[in-house]
Amino acid sequence: MKRLVAAAALLLLVMLVSVSAPGHAAAAEAKILNLFCWSEYVPQAVLDQFEQETGIKVVYTTYESNEAMFAKLKMLDGSGYDIVVPSTYFVSLMREQGLLSKLDKAKLSNLANLDPKVLGGPFDPSNDYSVPYMWGSTGMLINTTIVDPATITSWSDMLRPEFKGKVLLSSDLRDTMGVALKAKGFSVNSLNEDEIKAAYEFLAALKPSVRVFNVESTKQAFISGEVAIGMSWNGDAVIAMQENPDLRFVYPKEGLPLWLDSLAIPAGAKHKDNAHAFINFTLRPEIAKLIVEEFLYSTPNTAAWNLLDDELKQNRAISPTKEDLANSEFTNDLGDVKKTYERYWEMLKTQ
Ligand code: N2P
Numbered sequence: 001m002k003r004l005v006a007a008a009a010l011l012l013l014v015m016l017v018s019v020s021a022p023g024h025a026a027a028a029e030a031k032i033l034n035l036f037c038w039s040e041y042v043p044q045a046v047l048d049q050f051e052q053e054t055g056i057k058v059v060y061t062t063y064e065s066n067e068a069m070f071a072k073l074k075m076l077d078g079s080g081y082d083i084v085v086p087s088t089y090f091v092s093l094m095r096e097q098g099l100l101s102k103l104d105k106a107k108l109s110n111l112a113n114l115d116p117k118v119l120g121g122p123f124d125p126s127n128d129y130s131v132p133y134m135w136g137s138t139g140m141l142i143n144t145t146i147v148d149p150a151t152i153t154s155w156s157d158m159l160r161p162e163f164k165g166k167v168l169l170s171s172d173l174r175d176t177m178g179v180a181l182k183a184k185g186f187s188v189n190s191l192n193e194d195e196i197k198a199a200y201e202f203l204a205a206l207k208p209s210v211r212v213f214n215v216e217s218t219k220q221a222f223i224s225g226e227v228a229i230g231m232s233w234n235g236d237a238v239i240a241m242q243e244n245p246d247l248r249f250v251y252p253k254e255g256l257p258l259w260l261d262s263l264a265i266p267a268g269a270k271h272k273d274n275a276h277a278f279i280n281f282t283l284r285p286e287i288a289k290l291i292v293e294e295f296l297y298s299t300p301n302t303a304a305w306n307l308l309d310d311e312l313k314q315n316r317a318i319s320p321t322k323e324d325l326a327n328s329e330f331t332n333d334l335g336d337v338k339k340t341y342e343r344y345w346e347m348l349k350t351q
Helices: 002-020 022-028 044-054 066-075 088-096 109-113 155-159 173-183 193-209 218-223 234-243 272-282 285-295 302-307 335-350
Strands: 032-038 057-063 131-143 167-169 210-213 229-233 247-250 257-263
Touching (some): 032 066, 032 272, 044 285, 066 088, 088 257, 109 302, 131 285, 155 173, 155 193, 167 218, 173 335, 193 335, 210 218, 218 229, 218 234, 229 234, 257 272, 272 285, 285 302
Parallel strands (some): 032 057, 167 210, 167 229
Antiparallel strands (some): 131 229, 131 247
């Protein structure tokens, strides 16, 4: 009997050691995935199918800005979540701060479905830390019952007196400063304080016309006619245009800010295998297709794009032409100059 107890104790010890040894961590991973992502970004059908196939339960917590996601993750010291979805310039920042975990590409067999043009961006040159999920533009949406679309070509048109109280600006710092920089003919990644100040002055002059400063309920403000002109992410614009056919998406001639959001695994994630499984799942052509069809942004997944209906492929808000994106730029990390942007942004909000 004594021997049996000793054998059982030994067996238990071996099990405990093997479970906690780093090489065996995967075996111990609970069937949970804590996904921290923008709201309205992963279709329920995609979450359901993943759960059904893998038995991994997805807990989807949402955020509305890179800044909010970053602050939360910092507070938790890079743990608490298994996947986050930062934009380009936040991938750089989070990598620099050691907040992201290196990807195991052997577990991402579907990476080949991505358009090589979206890989290797300056924010992660070898994509060791991030996998492009969705990209899009921050363009202009107008209500054609209030304004003749033929007369709107420039971001500066928002300053016209007839739009007093009817303008919508985003509350996203880089998008809105980016639009203002473009309006003044500068780069969305300007490092020049005079240019940043000129962008601030543009926004300060526009402020009396602004009805809403927001990213959360922009669709509703446009659909209801509460605002006549303003900024909109392309996917939100397509959904709003479906609800209200009087709305029109415009690519202003000065160009616009482009964004790319990527899936990444925080350094302290507890379920890294599950996270890799989820990333690889979203890279499947038919899954990436479901994601575009529901949220109507642009997909970096060529295999998925090929499966889309012609109507979506030809929708210029979703699949812009080269001319549409003339002068447009992806938002990059600004290094220390981000403090200058923040200073002007604060001034704008408090003035
Ligand atoms: C969707 C969020 C789009 C993110 N609700 C733009 N970076």
